[in-house]
Amino acid sequence: MEKAIRRYWPVFVLPTLIAFIIGFVWPFIWGAGLSFCKFTTVKNVQFVGLSNYAMIWSDNTFTHAFWFTAAFTVVSTLLINVLAFAIALLLTRGMHGTNAFRTIFFLPNLIGGIVLGYIWQILLNGLLSSWGKSLLALNATYGFWGLIILMCWQQIGYMMIIYIAGLQNVPVDLVEAARIDGATSSQILFKIKIPMVMPSVTICTFLTLTNSFKLFDQNLSLTAGEPAKQSMMLAYNIYDTFYARSGPQWKGIGQAKAVVFFLFVVVISLLQLHFTRSKEVQA
Incomplete structure (x- = not known):
């Protein structure tokens, strides 16, 4: 062979x-x-x-999209991973119907991003209309939190499956030995379970970090960058520069933005992988 x-x-x-x-x-x-x-x-x-690269930084929409995307990435990455890990902990305690719950939580991940954006636009506008507000109000706050809710709803179930796989690989005899020695539930969690599932943390953090930075279709369908491009993220800003602005110079600027965007995501991803892998427990 x-x-x-x-x-x-x-x-x-x-x-x-x-x-x-x-x-x-x-x-x-x-x-x-x-x-x-x-x-x-x-x-x-x-x-x-x-x-083209010099003109990127004179484009206020790009710098605003950069900080908007950075804030969105930090918040969404933290929320998704914390909530996914918490749900995974609950579903690995031998509860009845855990398989059904796993399926239900995972299902949103199967829906396309464009469809999700339009669904949540209808839901959020229906909720906000009772308070006289709109998702596309005079500031981008509503759009920001709308994107956070959408991203969490879509991604938590997928990350939960990865965390469940990691928790199920934690040796049972190690946990039982810790309990015999008098360790509390919080000590078992922070001293045994979390260090043992760090490979899962590495994978989930990498996926949520890159998915958040590259978010495009949900941004397009949920807010379309409104109002006044204040809720526009980096990927959508590149698309808008390349296709929505007239003049041959803008296509080159759009390409330059794409290269800068690529390099930035690569650097951030490598730093994250290095940091989380350094925390992994060596078997």
């Missing part, structure tokens, strides 16, 4: 590798190159150097 694998591995690897290069690597390289150009189409390109 090992000889066959060594002989025929290119047959299995090459098709996927070629598809990856065509579908991701080459478009990414080409897009990064276009970020230094002014263009209307990929065949009508004029090199302008770093001017």
